[in-house]
Amino acid sequence: MIFKKLIALEPLNLIPSAEKKLESFAENVLIYNDIPSSIAEIIERIDDADAVLVSYTTTLGREVLEQCPNIKYIGMCCSLYSAESANVDILYANSMGIAVTGIRDYGDEGVVEYVVSELIRCLHGFGNNPNGKPRKPWSEIPREITGIKVGIIGLGKSGEMIADALHFFGAEISYFSRTRKPESEKKGYRYLPLNELLAGNEVLITCLNKNTILLHEEEFKYLGNRKMLFNTGLSPAWDEEPFVKWLAGDNLAYCDTIGALGSEKLVKHPQVVCMEVSSGRTSQAFIRLSEKVLSNITNYLKKQSEK
Structure with a gap:
Protein backbone atom coordinates (compact mmCIF):
# COMPACT_ATOMS: atom_id res chain seq x y z
CA MET A 1 0.00 0.00 0.00
CA ILE A 2 1.07 3.57 -0.71
CA PHE A 3 -0.61 6.96 -0.34
CA LYS A 4 -2.38 8.59 -3.26
CA LYS A 5 -1.02 12.04 -2.45
CA LEU A 6 1.55 13.07 0.13
CA ILE A 7 2.12 16.75 0.95
CA ALA A 8 5.05 18.21 2.90
CA LEU A 9 3.48 21.47 4.08
CA GLU A 10 6.73 23.26 4.88
CA PRO A 11 10.51 22.70 5.10
CA LEU A 12 11.03 19.51 7.12
CA ASN A 13 14.81 19.50 7.64
CA LEU A 14 15.05 16.05 6.08
CA ILE A 15 18.31 15.07 4.42
CA PRO A 16 18.13 14.92 0.57
CA SER A 17 18.09 11.11 0.40
CA ALA A 18 15.13 11.04 2.79
CA GLU A 19 13.18 13.56 0.69
CA LYS A 20 13.88 11.36 -2.31
CA LYS A 21 12.64 8.32 -0.39
CA LEU A 22 9.26 10.02 0.13
CA GLU A 23 8.55 9.43 -3.57
CA SER A 24 8.26 5.71 -2.87
CA PHE A 25 5.47 6.25 -0.35
CA ALA A 26 2.90 7.92 -2.62
CA GLU A 27 1.68 8.14 -6.17
CA ASN A 28 2.07 11.91 -6.01
CA VAL A 29 4.47 13.80 -3.70
CA LEU A 30 4.59 17.57 -3.32
CA ILE A 31 7.14 19.30 -1.07
CA TYR A 32 6.81 22.98 -0.19
CA ASN A 33 9.93 24.93 0.70
CA ASP A 34 8.28 27.80 2.54
CA ILE A 35 5.96 28.11 5.53
CA PRO A 36 2.25 28.68 4.83
CA SER A 37 1.15 32.10 6.05
CA SER A 38 -2.49 31.41 6.89
CA ILE A 39 -5.05 28.73 7.63
CA ALA A 40 -6.50 29.25 4.17
CA GLU A 41 -3.10 28.58 2.59
CA ILE A 42 -2.62 25.44 4.68
CA ILE A 43 -5.99 24.10 3.51
CA GLU A 44 -5.19 25.00 -0.09
CA ARG A 45 -1.87 23.19 0.07
CA ILE A 46 -3.37 20.04 1.59
CA ASP A 47 -6.28 19.97 -0.89
CA ASP A 48 -7.19 16.28 -1.40
CA ALA A 49 -4.02 14.77 0.07
CA ASP A 50 -4.39 11.65 2.20
CA ALA A 51 -0.98 12.11 3.87
CA VAL A 52 0.50 15.28 5.31
CA LEU A 53 3.95 15.96 6.75
CA VAL A 54 4.45 18.96 8.98
CA SER A 55 7.27 20.43 11.06
CA TYR A 56 6.95 22.51 14.24
CA THR A 57 6.28 25.89 12.61
CA THR A 58 2.82 25.14 11.19
CA THR A 59 -0.26 24.33 13.25
CA LEU A 60 -2.84 21.79 12.11
CA GLY A 61 -5.84 22.59 14.25
CA ARG A 62 -9.39 21.36 14.06
CA GLU A 63 -10.37 24.23 11.75
CA VAL A 64 -7.90 22.87 9.17
CA LEU A 65 -8.66 19.18 9.62
CA GLU A 66 -12.40 19.76 9.24
CA GLN A 67 -11.77 21.20 5.77
CA CYS A 68 -9.47 18.35 4.65
CA PRO A 69 -11.56 15.16 4.90
CA ASN A 70 -9.22 12.99 2.82
CA ILE A 71 -6.38 13.03 5.36
CA LYS A 72 -5.61 9.58 6.74
CA TYR A 73 -2.10 10.17 8.08
CA ILE A 74 -0.20 13.10 9.60
CA GLY A 75 3.53 12.74 10.12
CA MET A 76 4.99 15.25 12.56
CA CYS A 77 8.62 15.82 11.56
CA CYS A 78 9.33 17.32 14.95
CA SER A 79 9.19 16.41 18.62
CA LEU A 80 5.94 14.94 19.92
CA TYR A 81 5.88 14.76 23.72
CA SER A 82 2.18 15.01 24.44
CA ALA A 83 -1.09 15.71 22.66
CA GLU A 84 -1.51 18.87 24.73
CA SER A 85 1.79 20.41 23.63
CA ALA A 86 1.65 19.32 19.97
CA ASN A 87 1.10 21.68 17.03
CA VAL A 88 -1.41 19.15 15.65
CA ASP A 89 -4.84 18.68 17.22
CA ILE A 90 -4.14 15.02 17.84
CA LEU A 91 -7.28 14.30 19.87
CA TYR A 92 -9.56 15.60 17.13
CA ALA A 93 -7.50 13.92 14.42
CA ASN A 94 -7.72 10.55 16.17
CA SER A 95 -11.48 10.99 16.67
CA MET A 96 -11.75 11.31 12.88
CA GLY A 97 -9.67 8.20 12.26
CA ILE A 98 -6.53 10.14 11.31
CA ALA A 99 -3.29 8.56 12.50
CA VAL A 100 -0.70 11.00 13.86
CA THR A 101 2.92 10.08 14.44
CA GLY A 102 5.78 12.15 15.80
CA ILE A 103 9.35 11.68 16.87
CA ARG A 104 11.53 12.30 19.89
CA ASP A 105 15.13 12.49 20.94
CA TYR A 106 16.78 13.50 17.69
CA GLY A 107 18.48 16.77 18.70
CA MET A 275 22.23 32.65 20.66
CA GLU A 276 19.03 32.94 18.58
CA VAL A 277 19.68 29.54 17.01
CA SER A 278 18.56 26.05 17.98
CA SER A 279 21.41 24.07 19.48
CA GLY A 280 19.70 20.86 18.40
CA ARG A 281 19.89 21.71 14.68
CA THR A 282 22.99 19.72 13.74
CA SER A 283 23.80 17.59 10.72
CA GLN A 284 23.61 14.49 12.91
CA ALA A 285 20.21 15.57 14.24
CA PHE A 286 18.84 15.93 10.71
CA ILE A 287 19.97 12.36 9.96
CA ARG A 288 18.26 11.02 13.09
CA LEU A 289 15.15 13.09 12.27
CA SER A 290 15.01 11.72 8.73
CA GLU A 291 15.43 8.10 9.82
CA LYS A 292 12.63 8.37 12.38
CA VAL A 293 10.22 10.13 10.02
CA LEU A 294 10.73 7.49 7.32
CA SER A 295 10.37 4.70 9.87
CA ASN A 296 7.04 6.10 11.08
CA ILE A 297 5.66 6.24 7.54
CA THR A 298 6.94 2.75 6.74
CA ASN A 299 5.38 1.28 9.87
CA TYR A 300 2.03 2.98 9.23
CA LEU A 301 1.81 1.74 5.63
CA LYS A 302 2.84 -1.76 6.70
CA LYS A 303 0.05 -1.90 9.29
CA GLN A 304 -2.48 -0.67 6.75
CA SER A 305 -1.41 -3.35 4.28
CA GLU A 306 -1.85 -6.03 6.91
CA LYS A 307 -5.45 -5.08 7.67
Missing part, protein backbone atom coordinates in the same frame (compact mmCIF):
# COMPACT_ATOMS: atom_id res chain seq x y z
CA ASP A 108 19.33 16.13 22.34
CA GLU A 109 23.05 15.64 21.83
CA GLY A 110 23.48 19.19 20.53
CA VAL A 111 21.48 20.58 23.46
CA VAL A 112 23.74 18.79 25.93
CA GLU A 113 26.82 20.24 24.25
CA TYR A 114 25.24 23.70 24.36
CA VAL A 115 24.63 23.55 28.11
CA VAL A 116 28.11 22.23 28.88
CA SER A 117 29.73 24.80 26.58
CA GLU A 118 27.90 27.82 27.98
CA LEU A 119 28.37 26.74 31.59
CA ILE A 120 32.11 26.34 31.10
CA ARG A 121 32.36 29.71 29.37
CA CYS A 122 30.50 31.33 32.24
CA LEU A 123 32.49 29.70 35.02
CA HIS A 124 35.86 30.38 33.40
CA GLY A 125 35.07 33.72 31.79
CA PHE A 126 35.91 32.54 28.28
CA GLY A 127 35.01 34.72 25.28
CA ASN A 128 32.91 37.88 25.24
CA ASN A 129 29.53 38.86 26.61
CA PRO A 130 26.66 39.54 24.15
CA ASN A 131 27.60 43.25 24.30
CA GLY A 132 31.07 42.40 22.97
CA LYS A 133 32.92 43.12 26.21
CA PRO A 134 35.29 40.48 27.60
CA ARG A 135 33.48 38.02 29.82
CA LYS A 136 34.49 37.82 33.48
CA PRO A 137 34.43 34.55 35.42
CA TRP A 138 31.15 33.91 37.24
CA SER A 139 33.09 33.99 40.49
CA GLU A 140 36.17 36.11 41.16
CA ILE A 141 38.43 33.17 40.31
CA PRO A 142 37.70 30.78 37.39
CA ARG A 143 35.95 27.62 38.50
CA GLU A 144 35.48 24.10 37.22
CA ILE A 145 32.17 22.30 36.99
CA THR A 146 33.51 20.02 39.71
CA GLY A 147 31.41 20.38 42.85
CA ILE A 148 28.90 22.85 41.43
CA LYS A 149 25.30 22.16 42.47
CA VAL A 150 22.98 21.66 39.50
CA GLY A 151 19.21 21.21 39.63
CA ILE A 152 17.43 19.63 36.67
CA ILE A 153 13.73 20.44 36.27
CA GLY A 154 12.23 17.70 34.13
CA LEU A 155 14.30 14.52 34.05
CA GLY A 156 13.18 13.11 30.73
CA LYS A 157 15.55 11.93 28.01
CA SER A 158 17.30 15.26 27.44
CA GLY A 159 17.32 16.15 31.14
CA GLU A 160 18.94 12.82 31.95
CA MET A 161 21.56 13.32 29.24
CA ILE A 162 22.42 16.79 30.57
CA ALA A 163 22.60 15.42 34.11
CA ASP A 164 24.91 12.60 33.00
CA ALA A 165 27.22 14.99 31.15
CA LEU A 166 27.54 17.42 34.05
CA HIS A 167 27.89 14.55 36.53
CA PHE A 168 30.82 13.30 34.45
CA PHE A 169 32.50 16.66 35.04
CA GLY A 170 31.90 16.37 38.78
CA ALA A 171 28.67 18.35 39.32
CA GLU A 172 26.34 17.47 42.18
CA ILE A 173 22.99 16.63 40.58
CA SER A 174 19.50 16.90 42.04
CA TYR A 175 16.24 16.90 40.13
CA PHE A 176 12.52 17.59 40.19
CA SER A 177 10.15 15.62 37.98
CA ARG A 178 6.49 14.63 37.93
CA THR A 179 7.57 11.09 38.75
CA ARG A 180 10.52 9.74 40.71
CA LYS A 181 13.37 8.22 38.68
CA PRO A 182 14.77 5.24 40.66
CA GLU A 183 17.41 4.42 38.04
CA SER A 184 18.65 8.01 38.10
CA GLU A 185 18.75 8.03 41.87
CA LYS A 186 21.02 4.98 41.74
CA LYS A 187 23.53 7.25 39.98
CA GLY A 188 23.41 9.59 42.97
CA TYR A 189 20.92 12.11 41.59
CA ARG A 190 18.73 13.36 44.45
CA TYR A 191 15.03 14.01 44.09
CA LEU A 192 13.91 17.29 45.67
CA PRO A 193 10.58 19.14 45.77
CA LEU A 194 10.64 22.01 43.30
CA ASN A 195 11.08 24.85 45.78
CA GLU A 196 13.90 23.04 47.59
CA LEU A 197 15.57 22.37 44.27
CA LEU A 198 15.37 26.05 43.32
CA ALA A 199 16.74 27.25 46.63
CA GLY A 200 19.53 24.71 46.97
CA ASN A 201 21.24 24.84 43.57
CA GLU A 202 23.44 27.42 41.90
CA VAL A 203 22.60 26.25 38.38
CA LEU A 204 19.04 25.39 37.36
CA ILE A 205 18.20 23.75 34.03
CA THR A 206 14.63 23.45 32.78
CA CYS A 207 14.01 20.55 30.38
CA LEU A 208 10.24 20.73 29.98
CA ASN A 209 7.69 20.05 27.27
CA LYS A 210 6.51 22.93 25.13
CA ASN A 211 4.03 25.28 26.86
CA THR A 212 4.80 23.84 30.31
CA ILE A 213 5.30 26.65 32.84
CA LEU A 214 6.48 25.78 36.35
CA LEU A 215 8.24 28.96 37.44
CA HIS A 216 5.84 31.59 38.75
CA GLU A 217 6.38 34.47 41.16
CA GLU A 218 6.63 32.22 44.21
CA GLU A 219 9.16 29.93 42.55
CA PHE A 220 11.43 32.84 41.66
CA LYS A 221 11.41 33.89 45.30
CA TYR A 222 12.76 30.46 46.22
CA LEU A 223 15.26 30.61 43.36
CA GLY A 224 16.74 33.74 44.84
CA ASN A 225 19.82 35.62 43.75
CA ARG A 226 23.21 34.78 42.23
CA LYS A 227 21.92 31.94 40.09
CA MET A 228 22.23 30.68 36.53
CA LEU A 229 19.05 29.51 34.79
CA PHE A 230 19.20 27.49 31.56
CA ASN A 231 16.06 26.76 29.54
CA THR A 232 16.45 23.97 26.97
CA GLY A 233 12.76 23.73 26.06
CA LEU A 234 10.98 25.12 23.02
CA SER A 235 9.06 27.69 25.08
CA PRO A 236 9.61 29.60 28.33
CA ALA A 237 9.34 27.62 31.56
CA TRP A 238 8.34 30.79 33.42
CA ASP A 239 5.90 33.66 33.65
CA GLU A 240 7.56 36.67 32.06
CA GLU A 241 6.91 39.32 34.71
CA PRO A 242 8.58 37.55 37.68
CA PHE A 243 11.32 36.32 35.33
CA VAL A 244 12.22 39.87 34.30
CA LYS A 245 12.13 40.96 37.93
CA TRP A 246 14.47 38.09 38.85
CA LEU A 247 16.86 39.09 36.04
CA ALA A 248 17.31 42.48 37.72
CA GLY A 249 19.33 40.75 40.42
CA ASP A 250 22.79 39.26 40.03
CA ASN A 251 21.54 36.43 37.84
CA LEU A 252 21.99 35.02 34.35
CA ALA A 253 19.54 33.32 31.99
CA TYR A 254 20.62 31.15 29.06
CA CYS A 255 18.37 30.20 26.10
CA ASP A 256 19.44 29.06 22.66
CA THR A 257 16.37 30.42 20.82
CA ILE A 258 14.01 33.38 21.09
CA GLY A 259 11.19 30.86 21.37
CA ALA A 260 12.76 29.44 24.52
CA LEU A 261 13.30 32.96 25.88
CA GLY A 262 9.74 33.96 25.08
CA SER A 263 10.25 37.56 23.98
CA GLU A 264 12.44 39.16 21.37
CA LYS A 265 12.70 42.30 23.51
CA LEU A 266 14.66 40.29 26.12
CA VAL A 267 17.39 39.20 23.70
CA LYS A 268 19.46 42.31 24.42
CA HIS A 269 18.89 42.18 28.17
CA PRO A 270 22.32 42.40 29.87
CA GLN A 271 21.57 39.35 32.04
CA VAL A 272 20.39 37.18 29.15
CA VAL A 273 22.58 35.08 26.85
CA CYS A 274 20.55 34.01 23.79
Whole structure:
Protein backbone atom coordinates (compact mmCIF):
# COMPACT_ATOMS: atom_id res chain seq x y z
CA MET A 1 0.00 0.00 0.00
CA ILE A 2 1.07 3.57 -0.71
CA PHE A 3 -0.61 6.96 -0.34
CA LYS A 4 -2.38 8.59 -3.26
CA LYS A 5 -1.02 12.04 -2.45
CA LEU A 6 1.55 13.07 0.13
CA ILE A 7 2.12 16.75 0.95
CA ALA A 8 5.05 18.21 2.90
CA LEU A 9 3.48 21.47 4.08
CA GLU A 10 6.73 23.26 4.88
CA PRO A 11 10.51 22.70 5.10
CA LEU A 12 11.03 19.51 7.12
CA ASN A 13 14.81 19.50 7.64
CA LEU A 14 15.05 16.05 6.08
CA ILE A 15 18.31 15.07 4.42
CA PRO A 16 18.13 14.92 0.57
CA SER A 17 18.09 11.11 0.40
CA ALA A 18 15.13 11.04 2.79
CA GLU A 19 13.18 13.56 0.69
CA LYS A 20 13.88 11.36 -2.31
CA LYS A 21 12.64 8.32 -0.39
CA LEU A 22 9.26 10.02 0.13
CA GLU A 23 8.55 9.43 -3.57
CA SER A 24 8.26 5.71 -2.87
CA PHE A 25 5.47 6.25 -0.35
CA ALA A 26 2.90 7.92 -2.62
CA GLU A 27 1.68 8.14 -6.17
CA ASN A 28 2.07 11.91 -6.01
CA VAL A 29 4.47 13.80 -3.70
CA LEU A 30 4.59 17.57 -3.32
CA ILE A 31 7.14 19.30 -1.07
CA TYR A 32 6.81 22.98 -0.19
CA ASN A 33 9.93 24.93 0.70
CA ASP A 34 8.28 27.80 2.54
CA ILE A 35 5.96 28.11 5.53
CA PRO A 36 2.25 28.68 4.83
CA SER A 37 1.15 32.10 6.05
CA SER A 38 -2.49 31.41 6.89
CA ILE A 39 -5.05 28.73 7.63
CA ALA A 40 -6.50 29.25 4.17
CA GLU A 41 -3.10 28.58 2.59
CA ILE A 42 -2.62 25.44 4.68
CA ILE A 43 -5.99 24.10 3.51
CA GLU A 44 -5.19 25.00 -0.09
CA ARG A 45 -1.87 23.19 0.07
CA ILE A 46 -3.37 20.04 1.59
CA ASP A 47 -6.28 19.97 -0.89
CA ASP A 48 -7.19 16.28 -1.40
CA ALA A 49 -4.02 14.77 0.07
CA ASP A 50 -4.39 11.65 2.20
CA ALA A 51 -0.98 12.11 3.87
CA VAL A 52 0.50 15.28 5.31
CA LEU A 53 3.95 15.96 6.75
CA VAL A 54 4.45 18.96 8.98
CA SER A 55 7.27 20.43 11.06
CA TYR A 56 6.95 22.51 14.24
CA THR A 57 6.28 25.89 12.61
CA THR A 58 2.82 25.14 11.19
CA THR A 59 -0.26 24.33 13.25
CA LEU A 60 -2.84 21.79 12.11
CA GLY A 61 -5.84 22.59 14.25
CA ARG A 62 -9.39 21.36 14.06
CA GLU A 63 -10.37 24.23 11.75
CA VAL A 64 -7.90 22.87 9.17
CA LEU A 65 -8.66 19.18 9.62
CA GLU A 66 -12.40 19.76 9.24
CA GLN A 67 -11.77 21.20 5.77
CA CYS A 68 -9.47 18.35 4.65
CA PRO A 69 -11.56 15.16 4.90
CA ASN A 70 -9.22 12.99 2.82
CA ILE A 71 -6.38 13.03 5.36
CA LYS A 72 -5.61 9.58 6.74
CA TYR A 73 -2.10 10.17 8.08
CA ILE A 74 -0.20 13.10 9.60
CA GLY A 75 3.53 12.74 10.12
CA MET A 76 4.99 15.25 12.56
CA CYS A 77 8.62 15.82 11.56
CA CYS A 78 9.33 17.32 14.95
CA SER A 79 9.19 16.41 18.62
CA LEU A 80 5.94 14.94 19.92
CA TYR A 81 5.88 14.76 23.72
CA SER A 82 2.18 15.01 24.44
CA ALA A 83 -1.09 15.71 22.66
CA GLU A 84 -1.51 18.87 24.73
CA SER A 85 1.79 20.41 23.63
CA ALA A 86 1.65 19.32 19.97
CA ASN A 87 1.10 21.68 17.03
CA VAL A 88 -1.41 19.15 15.65
CA ASP A 89 -4.84 18.68 17.22
CA ILE A 90 -4.14 15.02 17.84
CA LEU A 91 -7.28 14.30 19.87
CA TYR A 92 -9.56 15.60 17.13
CA ALA A 93 -7.50 13.92 14.42
CA ASN A 94 -7.72 10.55 16.17
CA SER A 95 -11.48 10.99 16.67
CA MET A 96 -11.75 11.31 12.88
CA GLY A 97 -9.67 8.20 12.26
CA ILE A 98 -6.53 10.14 11.31
CA ALA A 99 -3.29 8.56 12.50
CA VAL A 100 -0.70 11.00 13.86
CA THR A 101 2.92 10.08 14.44
CA GLY A 102 5.78 12.15 15.80
CA ILE A 103 9.35 11.68 16.87
CA ARG A 104 11.53 12.30 19.89
CA ASP A 105 15.13 12.49 20.94
CA TYR A 106 16.78 13.50 17.69
CA GLY A 107 18.48 16.77 18.70
CA ASP A 108 19.33 16.13 22.34
CA GLU A 109 23.05 15.64 21.83
CA GLY A 110 23.48 19.19 20.53
CA VAL A 111 21.48 20.58 23.46
CA VAL A 112 23.74 18.79 25.93
CA GLU A 113 26.82 20.24 24.25
CA TYR A 114 25.24 23.70 24.36
CA VAL A 115 24.63 23.55 28.11
CA VAL A 116 28.11 22.23 28.88
CA SER A 117 29.73 24.80 26.58
CA GLU A 118 27.90 27.82 27.98
CA LEU A 119 28.37 26.74 31.59
CA ILE A 120 32.11 26.34 31.10
CA ARG A 121 32.36 29.71 29.37
CA CYS A 122 30.50 31.33 32.24
CA LEU A 123 32.49 29.70 35.02
CA HIS A 124 35.86 30.38 33.40
CA GLY A 125 35.07 33.72 31.79
CA PHE A 126 35.91 32.54 28.28
CA GLY A 127 35.01 34.72 25.28
CA ASN A 128 32.91 37.88 25.24
CA ASN A 129 29.53 38.86 26.61
CA PRO A 130 26.66 39.54 24.15
CA ASN A 131 27.60 43.25 24.30
CA GLY A 132 31.07 42.40 22.97
CA LYS A 133 32.92 43.12 26.21
CA PRO A 134 35.29 40.48 27.60
CA ARG A 135 33.48 38.02 29.82
CA LYS A 136 34.49 37.82 33.48
CA PRO A 137 34.43 34.55 35.42
CA TRP A 138 31.15 33.91 37.24
CA SER A 139 33.09 33.99 40.49
CA GLU A 140 36.17 36.11 41.16
CA ILE A 141 38.43 33.17 40.31
CA PRO A 142 37.70 30.78 37.39
CA ARG A 143 35.95 27.62 38.50
CA GLU A 144 35.48 24.10 37.22
CA ILE A 145 32.17 22.30 36.99
CA THR A 146 33.51 20.02 39.71
CA GLY A 147 31.41 20.38 42.85
CA ILE A 148 28.90 22.85 41.43
CA LYS A 149 25.30 22.16 42.47
CA VAL A 150 22.98 21.66 39.50
CA GLY A 151 19.21 21.21 39.63
CA ILE A 152 17.43 19.63 36.67
CA ILE A 153 13.73 20.44 36.27
CA GLY A 154 12.23 17.70 34.13
CA LEU A 155 14.30 14.52 34.05
CA GLY A 156 13.18 13.11 30.73
CA LYS A 157 15.55 11.93 28.01
CA SER A 158 17.30 15.26 27.44
CA GLY A 159 17.32 16.15 31.14
CA GLU A 160 18.94 12.82 31.95
CA MET A 161 21.56 13.32 29.24
CA ILE A 162 22.42 16.79 30.57
CA ALA A 163 22.60 15.42 34.11
CA ASP A 164 24.91 12.60 33.00
CA ALA A 165 27.22 14.99 31.15
CA LEU A 166 27.54 17.42 34.05
CA HIS A 167 27.89 14.55 36.53
CA PHE A 168 30.82 13.30 34.45
CA PHE A 169 32.50 16.66 35.04
CA GLY A 170 31.90 16.37 38.78
CA ALA A 171 28.67 18.35 39.32
CA GLU A 172 26.34 17.47 42.18
CA ILE A 173 22.99 16.63 40.58
CA SER A 174 19.50 16.90 42.04
CA TYR A 175 16.24 16.90 40.13
CA PHE A 176 12.52 17.59 40.19
CA SER A 177 10.15 15.62 37.98
CA ARG A 178 6.49 14.63 37.93
CA THR A 179 7.57 11.09 38.75
CA ARG A 180 10.52 9.74 40.71
CA LYS A 181 13.37 8.22 38.68
CA PRO A 182 14.77 5.24 40.66
CA GLU A 183 17.41 4.42 38.04
CA SER A 184 18.65 8.01 38.10
CA GLU A 185 18.75 8.03 41.87
CA LYS A 186 21.02 4.98 41.74
CA LYS A 187 23.53 7.25 39.98
CA GLY A 188 23.41 9.59 42.97
CA TYR A 189 20.92 12.11 41.59
CA ARG A 190 18.73 13.36 44.45
CA TYR A 191 15.03 14.01 44.09
CA LEU A 192 13.91 17.29 45.67
CA PRO A 193 10.58 19.14 45.77
CA LEU A 194 10.64 22.01 43.30
CA ASN A 195 11.08 24.85 45.78
CA GLU A 196 13.90 23.04 47.59
CA LEU A 197 15.57 22.37 44.27
CA LEU A 198 15.37 26.05 43.32
CA ALA A 199 16.74 27.25 46.63
CA GLY A 200 19.53 24.71 46.97
CA ASN A 201 21.24 24.84 43.57
CA GLU A 202 23.44 27.42 41.90
CA VAL A 203 22.60 26.25 38.38
CA LEU A 204 19.04 25.39 37.36
CA ILE A 205 18.20 23.75 34.03
CA THR A 206 14.63 23.45 32.78
CA CYS A 207 14.01 20.55 30.38
CA LEU A 208 10.24 20.73 29.98
CA ASN A 209 7.69 20.05 27.27
CA LYS A 210 6.51 22.93 25.13
CA ASN A 211 4.03 25.28 26.86
CA THR A 212 4.80 23.84 30.31
CA ILE A 213 5.30 26.65 32.84
CA LEU A 214 6.48 25.78 36.35
CA LEU A 215 8.24 28.96 37.44
CA HIS A 216 5.84 31.59 38.75
CA GLU A 217 6.38 34.47 41.16
CA GLU A 218 6.63 32.22 44.21
CA GLU A 219 9.16 29.93 42.55
CA PHE A 220 11.43 32.84 41.66
CA LYS A 221 11.41 33.89 45.30
CA TYR A 222 12.76 30.46 46.22
CA LEU A 223 15.26 30.61 43.36
CA GLY A 224 16.74 33.74 44.84
CA ASN A 225 19.82 35.62 43.75
CA ARG A 226 23.21 34.78 42.23
CA LYS A 227 21.92 31.94 40.09
CA MET A 228 22.23 30.68 36.53
CA LEU A 229 19.05 29.51 34.79
CA PHE A 230 19.20 27.49 31.56
CA ASN A 231 16.06 26.76 29.54
CA THR A 232 16.45 23.97 26.97
CA GLY A 233 12.76 23.73 26.06
CA LEU A 234 10.98 25.12 23.02
CA SER A 235 9.06 27.69 25.08
CA PRO A 236 9.61 29.60 28.33
CA ALA A 237 9.34 27.62 31.56
CA TRP A 238 8.34 30.79 33.42
CA ASP A 239 5.90 33.66 33.65
CA GLU A 240 7.56 36.67 32.06
CA GLU A 241 6.91 39.32 34.71
CA PRO A 242 8.58 37.55 37.68
CA PHE A 243 11.32 36.32 35.33
CA VAL A 244 12.22 39.87 34.30
CA LYS A 245 12.13 40.96 37.93
CA TRP A 246 14.47 38.09 38.85
CA LEU A 247 16.86 39.09 36.04
CA ALA A 248 17.31 42.48 37.72
CA GLY A 249 19.33 40.75 40.42
CA ASP A 250 22.79 39.26 40.03
CA ASN A 251 21.54 36.43 37.84
CA LEU A 252 21.99 35.02 34.35
CA ALA A 253 19.54 33.32 31.99
CA TYR A 254 20.62 31.15 29.06
CA CYS A 255 18.37 30.20 26.10
CA ASP A 256 19.44 29.06 22.66
CA THR A 257 16.37 30.42 20.82
CA ILE A 258 14.01 33.38 21.09
CA GLY A 259 11.19 30.86 21.37
CA ALA A 260 12.76 29.44 24.52
CA LEU A 261 13.30 32.96 25.88
CA GLY A 262 9.74 33.96 25.08
CA SER A 263 10.25 37.56 23.98
CA GLU A 264 12.44 39.16 21.37
CA LYS A 265 12.70 42.30 23.51
CA LEU A 266 14.66 40.29 26.12
CA VAL A 267 17.39 39.20 23.70
CA LYS A 268 19.46 42.31 24.42
CA HIS A 269 18.89 42.18 28.17
CA PRO A 270 22.32 42.40 29.87
CA GLN A 271 21.57 39.35 32.04
CA VAL A 272 20.39 37.18 29.15
CA VAL A 273 22.58 35.08 26.85
CA CYS A 274 20.55 34.01 23.79
CA MET A 275 22.23 32.65 20.66
CA GLU A 276 19.03 32.94 18.58
CA VAL A 277 19.68 29.54 17.01
CA SER A 278 18.56 26.05 17.98
CA SER A 279 21.41 24.07 19.48
CA GLY A 280 19.70 20.86 18.40
CA ARG A 281 19.89 21.71 14.68
CA THR A 282 22.99 19.72 13.74
CA SER A 283 23.80 17.59 10.72
CA GLN A 284 23.61 14.49 12.91
CA ALA A 285 20.21 15.57 14.24
CA PHE A 286 18.84 15.93 10.71
CA ILE A 287 19.97 12.36 9.96
CA ARG A 288 18.26 11.02 13.09
CA LEU A 289 15.15 13.09 12.27
CA SER A 290 15.01 11.72 8.73
CA GLU A 291 15.43 8.10 9.82
CA LYS A 292 12.63 8.37 12.38
CA VAL A 293 10.22 10.13 10.02
CA LEU A 294 10.73 7.49 7.32
CA SER A 295 10.37 4.70 9.87
CA ASN A 296 7.04 6.10 11.08
CA ILE A 297 5.66 6.24 7.54
CA THR A 298 6.94 2.75 6.74
CA ASN A 299 5.38 1.28 9.87
CA TYR A 300 2.03 2.98 9.23
CA LEU A 301 1.81 1.74 5.63
CA LYS A 302 2.84 -1.76 6.70
CA LYS A 303 0.05 -1.90 9.29
CA GLN A 304 -2.48 -0.67 6.75
CA SER A 305 -1.41 -3.35 4.28
CA GLU A 306 -1.85 -6.03 6.91
CA LYS A 307 -5.45 -5.08 7.67
